[in-house]
Amino acid sequence: MAMFIRVKRKKTTYFLHCEPSDTTLEIKSKLQVLTDQDVDAQRLILVSNQLVLEDARTLAEQRVDNDAVVALTFKKDSGEWEDIDIEKPDDRTGAADLEGS
Template sequence: MYVRVKRQKTTVFLQVNPTDTVATLKSAIGDLIQQEPSTQQLYRGSTALTDTQTLAELGVHDDDELGLALKKEDGTWEALEIMRHEAPSDGVAE
């Protein structure tokens, strides 16, 4: 199955298994975005996920969306911010 991991204007698509843990997912994300797993916090909705939980335990399904926040230099987490893409305008004024 696939999950979408979103942070600000970036979306990462990952192939995962229901038995994968959040820690496994963070490791795969880290390989793609050059961020250590310890500097990542994943969310499902507004709930922070625990590294030891499996995707099946969390009820994550194919094509689900998870949020990603990164740790700032001062040790706090950035605000969870996911930009939604809007359909392009056709340029016609109403």
């Protein structure tokens, strides 16, 4: 059964088509093409429960559901991982413009 996940980092969201049987490493390989970051320099975290996804385990084994939001962090030069950084959309456009009408 096909599914998709939303992988977020800063202001960027990647919509990835995947299968529950895909491993985290396979997802990282897809992201490597998009981000130009080696799979070893990527960490994926399921936002709903802060679970760091393990490379060898499948999405189904780690309870990653369809339309799940997954945070992407990169390894810093120091060897430490970045903190999760997902920016919300800018609320200043749209609704505020309607008030003046």
